[in-house]
Structures are given as C-alpha cells and as structure tokens.
Amino acid sequence: MLAYLVRRVIGAVILLFIVTAVTFSIFFLVPRLGGATADDLASRYVGRSVGAEQIHETAVRLGFTDPLYVQYGRFVKGLVAGTDYNYGAGVERCPAPCFGYSYLTQTPVWPDLVARIPVTASLAGGAAFIWLVTGVGTGIISALKRGSILDRSLMSVALAGVSLPIFFTGLLSLSIFSYGLGWTVQGGTNPLDETNPLWWAYDLILPWVTLAFLYAAAYARLTRAGMLETMNEDFVRTARAKGLTERDVVIKHGLRSALTPILTIFGLDLGLLMGGAILTETTFSLPGIGQYAVIALQANDLPKVLGVTLVAAFFIVLANLIVDLLYAVVDPRVRIS
Amino acid sequence: MRWNRITTATAVSAAVALSLVACGGPKAKPGGSASEGGGATPEFNAAVGKIFNPSDKKGGTLRMAITQNWDSTDPGDTYYGLSWNLVRNYVRPLMTFAAKPGAEGAKPVPDLAEAPGVPSDDAKTWTYKIRKGIKFEDGTPVTSKDVKYAVARSLDKVTLPNGPTYFNDFLLGIPANYSVYKDPTLAGVAKAIETPDDNTIVFHLNKPFASFDYFAQLPSTAPVPQKKDTGAKYKEHPIATGPYKFESYNANTGISLVRNDQYDPSTDPDSGRKALPDKITVAFNVEGTDIDNRLLAGDLDVDIAGTGVQPETQAKILADPKLKAHADNVPAPRLNFTVINSQVAPLDNVHCRKAVLYAADHEGYQRAYGGPIGGDIATNLMPPGITGSEQFDDYGFKTDKNGNVDKAKQELQQCGQPNGFAMNIAYRTDRAKEKAVAETLQQSLKRVGINLTTKPYPTGDYTKLYAGKPAFAKANKLGLIVYSWGADWNDGFGFLSQIVDSRVIREAGGNTNLGIRIPEVDTMIDQALKTTDETARNKIWVDIDKKVMEQAAALPGIWAKGLLYRPDTLANVFTNDGQNMYDYAAIGLAQK
Numbered sequence: 001m002l003a004y005l006v007r008r009v010i011g012a013v014i015l016l017f018i019v020t021a022v023t024f025s026i027f028f029l030v031p032r033l034g035g036a037t038a039d040d041l042a043s044r045y046v047g048r049s050v051g052a053e054q055i056h057e058t059a060v061r062l063g064f065t066d067p068l069y070v071q072y073g074r075f076v077k078g079l080v081a082g083t084d085y086n087y088g089a090g091v092e093r094c095p096a097p098c099f100g101y102s103y104l105t106q107t108p109v110w111p112d113l114v115a116r117i118p119v120t121a122s123l124a125g126g127a128a129f130i131w132l133v134t135g136v137g138t139g140i141i142s143a144l145k146r147g148s149i150l151d152r153s154l155m156s157v158a159l160a161g162v163s164l165p166i167f168f169t170g171l172l173s174l175s176i177f178s179y180g181l182g183w184t185v186q187g188g189t190n191p192l193d194e195t196n197p198l199w200w201a202y203d204l205i206l207p208w209v210t211l212a213f214l215y216a217a218a219y220a221r222l223t224r225a226g227m228l229e230t231m232n233e234d235f236v237r238t239a240r241a242k243g244l245t246e247r248d249v250v251i252k253h254g255l256r257s258a259l260t261p262i263l264t265i266f267g268l269d270l271g272l273l274m275g276g277a278i279l280t281e282t283t284f285s286l287p288g289i290g291q292y293a294v295i296a297l298q299a300n301d302l303p304k305v306l307g308v309t310l311v312a313a314f315f316i317v318l319a320n321l322i323v324d325l326l327y328a329v330v331d332p333r334v335r336i337s
Numbered sequence: 338m339r340w341n342r343i344t345t346a347t348a349v350s351a352a353v354a355l356s357l358v359a360c361g362g363p364k365a366k367p368g369g370s371a372s373e374g375g376g377a378t379p380e381f382n383a384a385v386g387k388i389f390n391p392s393d394k395k396g397g398t399l400r401m402a403i404t405q406n407w408d409s410t411d412p413g414d415t416y417y418g419l420s421w422n423l424v425r426n427y428v429r430p431l432m433t434f435a436a437k438p439g440a441e442g443a444k445p446v447p448d449l450a451e452a453p454g455v456p457s458d459d460a461k462t463w464t465y466k467i468r469k470g471i472k473f474e475d476g477t478p479v480t481s482k483d484v485k486y487a488v489a490r491s492l493d494k495v496t497l498p499n500g501p502t503y504f505n506d507f508l509l510g511i512p513a514n515y516s517v518y519k520d521p522t523l524a525g526v527a528k529a530i531e532t533p534d535d536n537t538i539v540f541h542l543n544k545p546f547a548s549f550d551y552f553a554q555l556p557s558t559a560p561v562p563q564k565k566d567t568g569a570k571y572k573e574h575p576i577a578t579g580p581y582k583f584e585s586y587n588a589n590t591g592i593s594l595v596r597n598d599q600y601d602p603s604t605d606p607d608s609g610r611k612a613l614p615d616k617i618t619v620a621f622n623v624e625g626t627d628i629d630n631r632l633l634a635g636d637l638d639v640d641i642a643g644t645g646v647q648p649e650t651q652a653k654i655l656a657d658p659k660l661k662a663h664a665d666n667v668p669a670p671r672l673n674f675t676v677i678n679s680q681v682a683p684l685d686n687v688h689c690r691k692a693v694l695y696a697a698d699h700e701g702y703q704r705a706y707g708g709p710i711g712g713d714i715a716t717n718l719m720p721p722g723i724t725g726s727e728q729f730d731d732y733g734f735k736t737d738k739n740g741n742v743d744k745a746k747q748e749l750q751q752c753g754q755p756n757g758f759a760m761n762i763a764y765r766t767d768r769a770k771e772k773a774v775a776e777t778l779q780q781s782l783k784r785v786g787i788n789l790t791t792k793p794y795p796t797g798d799y800t801k802l803y804a805g806k807p808a809f810a811k812a813n814k815l816g817l818i819v820y821s822w823g824a825d826w827n828d829g830f831g832f833l834s835q836i837v838d839s840r841v842i843r844e845a846g847g848n849t850n851l852g853i854r855i856p857e858v859d860t861m862i863d864q865a866l867k868t869t870d871e872t873a874r875n876k877i878w879v880d881i882d883k884k885v886m887e888q889a890a891a892l893p894g895i896w897a898k899g900l901l902y903r904p905d906t907l908a909n910v911f912t913n914d915g916q917n918m919y920d921y922a923a924i925g926l927a928q929k
Contacts (some may be wrong), residue, residue, distance in 0.1 A: 007682045036802075039845070040801075040802060043802065043845070043846060043847055044797060044801060045498065045800075046494065046498045046847065047408075047416060047494060047499040047500060047501075047502075048416060048501070048847070048849060049501065049502045049841065049847070049849060050494050050498065050502060050833065050847065051843060051845070052515055052516065052661045052843065052844075052845040053513055054498075055845060055847070057495045057514050058495050058498065061495055086498035087496070087567070087568045087570050088497070088516070088567040088568025088569050089518055089566050089567050089568030089569075089570075089571075090491065090567070090568065096853075104408075105406075105409075105588055106569035106570075107588050112588070112589055115589060130387060134774060171626065173676040174627070174630070175630075178630075179630045179633070179634055181802065190590055219850040222464075283624060283627075284624070284627075285622065285623045285624045285627050287589050287590050287622060291622055292589070295405060295406075295622065298405075298797075299797070300798075301795050309677055
C-alpha cells in the first residue's frame with residue numbers, strides 16, 4: 001500500500017509539471033509561433049500612450065526578451081526555490097512556492113491564491129455535502145419507488161437541475177430569496193470575514209443550494225441508475241434470502257456497491273470545484289479561485305492564469321488520488337484485487 | 338444505523354438552514370442609515386449639476402463597490418476617472434477640481450498650492466507656492482521637494498505604468514526611460530523641476546503649455562515622501578495628506594479609508610472637500626447586477642465606477658417611476674465615435690469619407706447605446722460639457738437622423754466611386770454596443786453601395802495590436818474603427834489632443850488616435866498650447882473640432898450619458914462637469 005501511495009504521489013508531481021509545461025506553452029510559446037514579438041506581449045502590460053522604448057523596457061522587466069526555456073526555467077525555479085522581485089523601490093523575496101507576480105498589479109500570485117482557496121473550499125465543501133445527501137437520497141428513493149409519481153417528479157426536478165445553468169438559477173435565487181424576500185445576504189460578502197460560523201453558513205447558504213441543485217440532480221440520476229442495476233444483482237437477492245431487513249439490504253449491499261462510480265465522480269467534481277466554481281463565485285461575488293480566474297483571463301494576466309491552472313490541476317490530481325485510495329474502503333472487491 | 342445517520346444529518350442541516358433564515362434575516366451591515374433622503378424628495382435628475390439633499394452632517398460609512406478593480410490607488414500610477422475622483426479624499430495635488438456642482442466643478446482650484454500657477458517664459462515655466470501647515474498622515478510637514486519627488490517618480494512608466502504621460506512629454510530634458518529608483522538624487526529632473534525653497538516649486542517645459550493648471554491637478558502632483566516610497570507597492574498605502582488615510586488594502590477584496598487626524602481643514606479653503614463620512618469602504622470584484630441590486634435595496638451607497646447601471650437594471654429603473662426618481666442621467670465627457678482611417682483607400686479621398694458621414698444612420702448609432710438615455714446624437718467631436726465647446730451640425734445629423742442617401746451618393750460620385758466600395762469595420766469583441774454600431778453602419782452604408790465587413794478584435798489588444806496599430810489597420814483594410822473616448826479633463830486639450838493630434842500616433846501601436854492625420858490640425862494644436870488667454874484658446878479648440886469634421890476624419894456617434902442610481906442613504910450628492918459622476922469629495926450620508 002505504501003509503495004502504491006509513493007508511486008501515485010510521484011506520478012502526481014510529474015503530471016503537475018507536465019501541466020505547467022503545457023500551460024506555459026499555451027500562453028508563451030503559441031503567441032510566439034503566431035508571430036508576436038516580446039514587445040507585442042509586453043504592450044498589454046503598459047499604460048496608455050507610452051512609447052516603444054517603454055514597451056521594450058517593460059518586455060525586459062517581465063523577462064519576455066529571454067529565450068523561452070529560460071523563462072520556463074525561471075518559473076519552475078520560483079515554484080520550487082522561490083525568487084527575488086524588484087518592485088522599483090527595492091527587492092523582496094518571494095518564497096517557494098512562488099507563482100510569480102501579476103504583470104498588472106505587480107503583487108505576488110501565491111498569497112492571492114492562499115487567501116482565496118478557503119472561500120472556494122467553503123463553497124465547494126458545503127455544496128458537496130448538500131448535493132451528496134440530497135442527490136444520493138433522492139436517487140435511492142427514486143430507485144426504490146421506481147415508476148411511481150414520486151420517482152417521476154423527483155427525476156423531473158433532477159432534469160431541471162441538470163439543465164439550468166448556474167447563472168440563471170443563481171440570479172433567480174438571488175432575486176427571489178435575497179432581494180425579494182430578504183432571507184439571505186445580498187451578495188458581495190466574504191464569508192471568511194465572519195467570526196461566527198453560523199454567519200459564515202448564512203453567507204453561503206444560497207450559493208451552496210444553487211450549486212448543489214446542479215450537482216444533486218446529476219447525482220440523483222446516477223444513484224438511481226446505479227441502484228436499479230445493483231438491486232437486481234444476485235448478491236442482493238441472496239441478502240434478502242438471508243432474511244436481512246430491507247434497510248440493511250439497501251444500505252449495506254445495494255448502496256455500497258452503487259457508491260463506487262459515484263465516489264469517482266464525486267472526487268473529480270470536488271477537485272474541479274476546488275479549482276474554482278467560476279459561475280457560482282462570479283454570480284454571488286465570492287472572492288474565490290474561480291472569480292480570480294475570470295479576472296486573470298479578462299486581463300490577460302498570465303502569472304495569475306498559470307497560478308489558477310496549477311492550483312486547479314493540483315486539486316484534481318489530489319482528489320483522484322484520494323478517490324483511488326477510498327475505493328479500497330468502499331468496495332471490498334478492490335481490496336481483494 | 339447508517340440510515341439513521343443520514344436521516345439525522347439531513348434533518349440537522351435543514352434545521353440549521355431554517356433557523357439561520359428564521360433568526361437571521363438580512364444581516365444588519367454597518368453603513369449609511371436608511372432615512373428617506375434626509376427630507377428631500379427624490380426626483381429624476383435631482384443630482385445632475387445641483388445638490389440633492391444638501392448636508393454638512395458628518396458620520397457613517399460610505400459603502401462603495403466596483404465590478405473588478407481599477408489600475409491603482411497610487412496617485413502617481415492611475416488613469417481612471419473614478420480614481421481621480423476618489424483620490425482627492427486621501428491626497429492633495431497642487432490643484433484640484435472644485436467639489437461643486439455643475440460647471441463650477443470643472444475648474445481647477447488651488448489645493449496644495451496657495452494659488453494657480455504663475456506662467457513665465459511664454460508659458461514654458463510655471464511656478465507654484467505650496468501652502469504652509471499641510472502635513473502627511475505621520476505629522477511630517479509637506480514641502481515642495483515632496484511634490485518634486487512625486488512628479489519625478491510618476492515618470493517611471495515601467496514601475497508605475499498606468500498614469501498619463503503628460504509630464505514625460507512636456508517636462509524639459511527628461512532622459513529616456515527615466516526612473517527615480519535608479520536616480521535617487523533626482524539629477525535627471527534637475528532641468529525640469531526646481532525647488533528653490535521648501536514652499537516653491539518651478540516646472541520647466543520643453544514647449545509652451547498655457548493650461549498647465551490642468552497638469553497641476555493630476556493626482557501625480559500629490560506629494561510623496563521619498564523615504565516612504567515603496568515603488569509598485571506604494572498603492573497599498575499612499576501616504577495621506579487629505580482628510581482620509583488608508584486603513585486597509587486588499588487587492589482582491591477592497592480598501593477602507595478612515596479619517597486622517599493630521600488633516601487640517603483650515604489649510605483647505607478652496608477645494609470644497611466636505612469629508613462627511615467617517616469611513617469609506619470600496620469592495621472590489623462585486624458582480625455588476627449584484628451591485629445594482631444592492632444599490633436598489635439600500636445595502637450599498639455608490640457604484641464607484643460611476644458609468645451607469647447595467648442594461649437590465651436600467652430597463653427596470655426606467656419602467657418604475659419610484660426607482661426613476663432615484664436616478665440621474667449624467668452627461669459624460671465621452672464621445673462614442675467611429676474613426677475614418679484615411680490610410681485605407683479610397684478613404685484617402687475626403688469625398689468618400691463624407692459619403693460615410695452622410696449615409697450613416699445616426700439614430701441607429703444612438704439606439705446601439707440604449708437610445709436617448711445612453712446619450713445624445715453627436716454632431717461634432719467635443720461633448721457639450723467640455724469648457725468652451727460649441728455644438729454645430731454641418732452635415733445635418735439631427736435633421737437627417739437616419740442618414741441622407743442622396744448626399745452620400747453625390748459624394749461618392751465626386752470621389753470617383755459611384756457604385757460604392759468595400760471596406761472593413763473594426764470593433765471590440767466583448768462590447769455588444771460597439772457590435773451593434775458596426776451592424777447598424779453596415780446596414781445603413783449598404784444603401785449607397787458601401788459594403789462593410791465586420792471585424793471584431795479582443796478588447797485588451799484592440800489599440801495595442803490591432804485597430805490602434807497603424808500597420809495592422811492598413812494591412813487589414815480597417816477603414817472604419819469603432820471607438821470611444823473620454824476626456825482626461827474637460828477642456829479642449831484634455832478631450833481632443835490625444836485623438837486628433839497625428840504626432841501622438843506611434844507605429845508600435847497602443848494609440849488613442851486611431852488614424853486622424855490632418856497637418857493643419859497639428860499646427861492649430863501648437864497654437865492652442867501657447868495661447869494663455871482662455872477664451873482665445875477655447876476658440877482654437879472649437880476650430881480644430883470644425884477642421885476635423887470638415888475633413889470628415891471621424892463619424893461622431895453619441896455624446897454619452899450614464900444612468901446612475903442614487904439610494905436614499907446618500908446626502909449632499911451631486912454631479913459636476915469635472916467628475917461627470919457623483920463627486921466623491923463632497924458626498925455624505927443621510928443621517929437619521
């Protein structure tokens with residue numbers, strides 16, 4: 001087990017470096033292949049009405065005039081060993097992992113990410129809990145009451161949930177519950193500013209429910225399909241024949257088996273969300289990783305884009321790793337194999 | 338057992354959620370009190386050029402928000418109108434626009450300086466005396482050397498890239514790529530700026546500039562103590578001389594300003610600053626619709642961007658008389674227009690350019706920006722709010738709102754293109770209104786055989802790599818370039834110089850003049866720069882406007898307006914021709 005874990009961790013680190021190389025190439029190599037010069041790239045990061053000399057000086061400051069391998073090497077060195085940054089009036093140390101400095105605001109990227117990860121984690125964690133409980137619960141009920149009005153109703157709601165985009169349900173729920181009924185906070189707050197956990201939850205309840213509605217729907221349909229398949233398996237019939245109660249049959253045998261694919265999807269979804277719930281964070285003005293990604297992309301702020309990409313990749317790789325390890329816990333068959 | 342746990346967890350979650358809703362309701366946030374405008378009756382445009390709910394009462398927290406962030410809070414590194422408005426709360430430039438309603442608010446008045454600048458040497462030398470008794474937030478007295486350092490540091494466009502380049506362009510003998518961080522003794526600006534004593538500063542220019550007081554009101558003339566300068570990080574805590582100082586700065590979430598106890602109102606007799614709120618907060622990265630909804634709910638006081646509400650909110654406000662009574666349709670010193678690029682044949686012929694002007698659908702142009710609420714049909718370049726501007730309609734845009742096809746065809750005959758011609762029109766990809774302009778021009782010009790192909794380009798690179806790069810524009814036949822321009826300040830120079838002076842066009846790109854090249858205009862600009870008599874100077878700028886129109890070098894679209902929402906939480910709120918949004922140095926909160 002330990003060897004497996006070490007192997008997976010090394011693989012994950014290699015994968016992350018491949019991600020840095022690919023992302024770096026997309027933003028730095030591809031424009032060069034398209035004919036953009038170092039000064040062309042730098043011209044995005046200068047003010048209005050500046051001359052060619054200042055553009056070139058900026059290109060030098062940002063390192064665009066160096067060969068690409070030198071630029072990439074500098075980026076990787078910053079990640080693993082840190083780097084020094086000249087902010088005009090002095091030089092400061094950017095300790096590892098240094099994701100570089102914003103080309104526009106000249107502020108280090110890593111502290112921004114560190115400040116935003118808890119917001120995204122708060123959003124993703126709470127929403128995941130809600131969608132897991134409601135989605136799986138709904139799926140089980142639907143599977144057990146297959147063909148009933150309840151099943152059809154729940155699946156219709158699930159279909160709506162899958163179909164409606166966040167920016168629609170989010171704005172609609174804000175309009176009704178926040179601005180209309182005044183039940184929830186009126187957006188734009190940072191839940192981490194709250195000292196009382198209840199207020200933290202209060203700030204997040206609407207984003208949680210909105211995000212969970214989308215995912216719960218998918219999980220309900222997935223659970224229902226899995227349960228329907230599992231409940232027809234021989235071992236379920238055997239469990240019933242043994243005289244187990246229906247609850248034990250459903251939970252201990254049916255659901256446990258149906259949970260394996262759900263766990264896989266859950267890991268991926270959670271990992272993806274930890275890389276930024278772009279639409280939810282934007283709609284509810286939550287200062288998380290997703291909002292940061294939007295800002296970075298709109299401004300062509302490449303160090304920020306690289307930072308977000310790496311963080312997102314890290315969480316996806318981590319989530320996959322955890323899911324693989326959890327397989328063994330959830331499904332005894334994996335343990336045996 | 339497991340079943341029970343799931344059931345219990347679900348029940349507990351639901352109970353927590355319900356109890357939060359039941360016991361909480363909307364949280365009471367600190368900020369402006371929600372009185373009914375302090376007794377004033379809200380009405381449409383009640384704060385346009387006049388004070389709504391006048392007040393001198395201090396107190397409360399002024400809550401502002403913006404969808405993203407602006408370039409910088411460093412006074413020497415900012416080019417946003419909202420920033421130049423806000424900055425007057427925490428620093429004091431040599432001159433400033435008076436915090437007064439209407440046209441009075443567009444006049445530069447002494448702030449750090451005792452009086453307006455004294456010109457000599459044919460307006461190539463300007464001298465200012467600094468007021469005594471002004472201190473930084475740490476109690477250190479302000480001297481002329483702090484102003485010299487502030488202007489000198491703003492010349493470094495690599496460390497502080499965002500501010501305007503007027504001082505770089507006009508100060509005498511500034512070395513290329515000058516940086517105070519490489520020249521701590523300021524030897525490089527010795528010819529340009531002198532400080533004979535602690536209360537006097539003298540600027541030497543490389544050419545005459547008669548309206549230097551407008552340069553002196555730039556935030557970059559606000560003093561900066563050299564020892565406290567932190568370069569690119571100075572924005573995190575600019576050292577205050579104004580009535581407020583920085584309490585906190587977070588590039589992701591926002592800033593807060595609190596009162597500066599070293600600010601002495603007796604040293605500030607001319608600016609009109611009120612400093613009414615006890616605290617000012619600005620939240621960054623708040624979603625646009627969310628900002629509007631919070632304004633409408635009274636949970637936010639000001640959208641600091643000051644450019645107007647979102648289109649969907651605008652429709653909602655205009656449809657509801659109660660909401661409309663809280664709205665102000667504020668004229669902006671902004672022209673939405675289309676440059677006619679004379680470098681692309683056959684637009685090198687003035688008659689072909691005139692054909693475009695006659696064939697265009699001006700009402701369609703206005704519709705693209707939301708109709709009359711979005712702005713008035715522009716008949717020439719300078720908007721009405723520009724000091725000394727005149728409005729004229731040589732092409733009959735207001736009488737022929739949908740264009741004059743006959744005259745357009747006559748011009749095409751004279752141009753030697755009786756059947757029209759094909760051309761490309763550029764606009765910014767993510768700007769729906771500019772796309773609508775391109776499409777309406779495409780339709781209206783087609784009536785006379787001018788066939789336009791629309792060419793969208795990314796906003797971020799529009800002026801730097803595409804439409805604003807002469808070689809690219811010419812090679813890609815960008816004959817028409819949809820654009821928008823707001824004045825740096827409201828006089829002829831502040832509005833026109835950067836869009837009609839052919840000498841500001843740089844081959845490297847990043848231009849704001851997207852193709853207007855008229856030698857007579859360049860000569861007239863030089864004449865205006867050295868004319869110290871304001872009336873005569875303003876007349877020259879009007880003549881420049883007329884020359885550009887005579888040469889049909891641009892198609893004016895609309896003189897823009899923005900629809901601002903004025904919550905009941907505000908007091909002493911007004912717009913003026915200096916800020917063209919609510920004046921943030923005068924605004925206060927309605928007190929219960």
